[in-house]
Amino acid sequence: MDTAVADSLDPLIAELRSRGFAVVGPTVRDRAIRFAEITGAAELPAGQGDEQDPGHYRVVERDDELMFGFAASPDSAKRYTQPPRQALFRMREGTVEEAEQEAPRVALLGVRACDLAAIAVQDRVFLGRHPDPAYRKRREALFLVAVNCAVPGGTCFCVSMGTGPKATAGFDLALTELTEPHRFLVETGSERGADVLAGIPHRPASAADVAAAEEVSRVAATRMGREVDTENIQESLAAAHDSPRWAEVAGRCLACTNCTMACPTCFCTTVEDATDFTGSLAERTEVWDSCFTLAYSEVGGSPVRGSGPARYRQWLTHKFSTWYDQFGVSGCVGCGRCITWCPTGIDVTEELRCIR
Amino acid sequence: MHPMTPAPYRVSSRRVDRADTVTLTLRPMGGPCPPFRPGQFTMIYAPGVGEIPVSISGRARAGGYAQTIRAVGAVSRALCQTRRGDVVGVRGPYGTAWDVQAAAGLDVVVAAGGLGLAALRPVIRELAAHGSRYGRISLIVGTRTPATLIYHRELARWRDVHGIDVQVTVDHPDHAWKGPVGLVTRLLDRIVFEPRRTFAFVCGPEAMMRAVADDLVRRGVAAGRVLLSVERNMKCGVGRCGHCQLGPLFTCLDGPVLSYARAAGLLAVPEL
Numbered sequence: 001m002d003t004a005v006a007d008s009l010d011p012l013i014a015e016l017r018s019r020g021f022a023v024v025g026p027t028v029r030d031r032a033i034r035f036a037e038i039t040g041a042a043e044l045p046a047g048q049g050d051e052q053d054p055g056h057y058r059v060v061e062r063d064d065e066l067m068f069g070f071a072a073s074p075d076s077a078k079r080y081t082q083p084p085r086q087a088l089f090r091m092r093e094g095t096v097e098e099a100e101q102e103a104p105r106v107a108l109l110g111v112r113a114c115d116l117a118a119i120a121v122q123d124r125v126f127l128g129r130h131p132d133p134a135y136r137k138r139r140e141a142l143f144l145v146a147v148n149c150a151v152p153g154g155t156c157f158c159v160s161m162g163t164g165p166k167a168t169a170g171f172d173l174a175l176t177e178l179t180e181p182h183r184f185l186v187e188t189g190s191e192r193g194a195d196v197l198a199g200i201p202h203r204p205a206s207a208a209d210v211a212a213a214e215e216v217s218r219v220a221a222t223r224m225g226r227e228v229d230t231e232n233i234q235e236s237l238a239a240a241h242d243s244p245r246w247a248e249v250a251g252r253c254l255a256c257t258n259c260t261m262a263c264p265t266c267f268c269t270t271v272e273d274a275t276d277f278t279g280s281l282a283e284r285t286e287v288w289d290s291c292f293t294l295a296y297s298e299v300g301g302s303p304v305r306g307s308g309p310a311r312y313r314q315w316l317t318h319k320f321s322t323w324y325d326q327f328g329v330s331g332c333v334g335c336g337r338c339i340t341w342c343p344t345g346i347d348v349t350e351e352l353r354c355i356r
Numbered sequence: 357m358h359p360m361t362p363a364p365y366r367v368s369s370r371r372v373d374r375a376d377t378v379t380l381t382l383r384p385m386g387g388p389c390p391p392f393r394p395g396q397f398t399m400i401y402a403p404g405v406g407e408i409p410v411s412i413s414g415r416a417r418a419g420g421y422a423q424t425i426r427a428v429g430a431v432s433r434a435l436c437q438t439r440r441g442d443v444v445g446v447r448g449p450y451g452t453a454w455d456v457q458a459a460a461g462l463d464v465v466v467a468a469g470g471l472g473l474a475a476l477r478p479v480i481r482e483l484a485a486h487g488s489r490y491g492r493i494s495l496i497v498g499t500r501t502p503a504t505l506i507y508h509r510e511l512a513r514w515r516d517v518h519g520i521d522v523q524v525t526v527d528h529p530d531h532a533w534k535g536p537v538g539l540v541t542r543l544l545d546r547i548v549f550e551p552r553r554t555f556a557f558v559c560g561p562e563a564m565m566r567a568v569a570d571d572l573v574r575r576g577v578a579a580g581r582v583l584l585s586v587e588r589n590m591k592c593g594v595g596r597c598g599h600c601q602l603g604p605l606f607t608c609l610d611g612p613v614l615s616y617a618r619a620a621g622l623l624a625v626p627e628l
Contacts, residue, residue: 091362271591
């Protein structure tokens with residue numbers, strides 16, 4: 001892995017755009033730091049941070065000019081790897097026409113280590129026994145510029161899940177934002193990344209630059225807002241199916257599905273069927289779904305998991321236990337989105353402590 | 357090809373089994389039918405209406421899958437109403453199979469509840485075709501009323517031609533019914549098998565399967581020799597939609613056929 005230093009992100013953004021990538025990075029909109037297409041570094045949220053706690057999110061002014069001084073965005077890379085709506089096929093008079101599998105060339109700028117881990121989890125889901133060629137195409141078209149976290153949020157626990165705060169794999173380029181003077185340490189993680197780096201102004205990183213970047217990640221690791229004891233978590237949760245806590249937490253859960261929509265690894269989908277006015281053209285669309293809905297587990301007209309406690313148990317147990325059985329890794333990467341975006345502030349780290 | 361894209365299949369024949377139950381023969385419009393193993397299912401798509409999992413009941417003589425469908429929801433109703441020549445979408449076959457070979461040399465109990473008989477038909481046909489490879493073969497069937505019983509003629513042939521001990525019980529008899537009334541588990545008393553040398557195939561409503569499996573295990577049949585076919589909400593068939601999870605299992609990939617040794621603990625947890 002090569003390391004270099006770049007003073008500005010404008011050349012990087014311009015270089016990626018010249019290679020045909022739409023550069024998508026963090027911007028302040030809808031009073032949140034969200035991903036959107038950008039054309040220059042001026043659109044990044046310099047001097048803006050966020051405040052995240054259970055059921056609480058605010059954009060706040062920072063007292064420095066950090067461009068990446070915030071934690072996980074409500075958006076994750078999932079929106080780009082697994083779009084919320086995907087046309088599957090059309091059927092007309094006995095012929096099936098597969099939907100065109102769009103794979104826009106997108107460079108995601110500002111991907112966090114937890115989100116890189118989430119993409120690696122998704123790879124196991126979508127490129128496993130029945131590989132999805134559309135997913136593969138989108139994945140290959142995605143250029144990932146990670147930014148190592150300097151300012152974890154109140155709901156972050158990537159250190160517990162072993163996914164961060166420093167990006168170690170799965171990126172094309174990884175940046176660490178350094179101050180005094182403001183600059184970025186750039187690490188290359190792929191040939192493609194090295195090729196892009198070669199196209200922009202940079203200089204070799206000094207030992208001091210590398211040490212400063214290591215210090216950013218070291219300090220970030222000490223600032224996790226939450227933690228989870230993962231020792232024996234798979235077995236202990238599988239054995240806790242009759243815990244009284246499921247009923248207690250279900251009393252606060254609205255089954256609104258926010259946690260599953262915000263989660264970067266929740267992959268469940270359902271399908272929508274439609275026909276044209278004459279009924280001769282049928283179309284099928286795949287959309288994000290959630291295990292918190294009643295229809296999700298429906299068999300023969302009634303749900304298997306009709307009660308709130310059973311649905312909450314399904315979600316939490318899947319994330320932290322049966323995911324290991326199915327995919328060999330945890331379904332949770334410790335990004336904290338489900339805690340922040342739960343309207344009643346249910347905190348998975350607290351629930352895990354109470355249930356196990 | 358995308359795993360969610362169906363292939364067009366033509367309805368090449370349609371047989372009405374019962375008022376609400378038909379058996380369709382579905383033949384691919386391009387190329388041969390992919391091979392299937394007994395117990396596997398396909399996802400059948402009624403254009404514009406939806407898609408459901410349906411067990412494969414056998415290979416039709418002229419090629420194609422025989423699949424028995426009961427009209428209970430919007431999709432199954434649409435499929436039951438198809439006519440010869442109509443086109444539907446088919447994906448699969450998917451899922452695990454009944455391991456009929458594992459029953460060689462042993463007594464065999466096949467227990468069906470309602471439409472579960474359709475999923476067991478390939479097993480029974482194999483047993484009937486190679487009866488000498490197995491010990492005593494019994495087929496016990498439970499159905500709601502005499503009118504809901506499917507595959508009459510085949511049941512008679514399996515009994516009369518192939519020497520299988522076929523017993524049928526109903527929940528609600530009509531005036532003409534002279535056979536047993538009550539749960540299918542009661543038929544276990546009327547058939548002959550040596551529990552320690554018995555293999556069982558069970559398919560029907562979950563409560564029925566658990567009752568039969570528990571009874572067999574109590575009598576001394578090894579739980580690993582009792583296979584059942586578990587139903588969950590299989591929406592994709594390929595382990596990507598998540599809906600059919602049963603604890604650590606994706607029923608569409610790891611099932612539907614599971615040994616009772618694996619399934620008993622999972623099915624015992626309410627709402628898992």
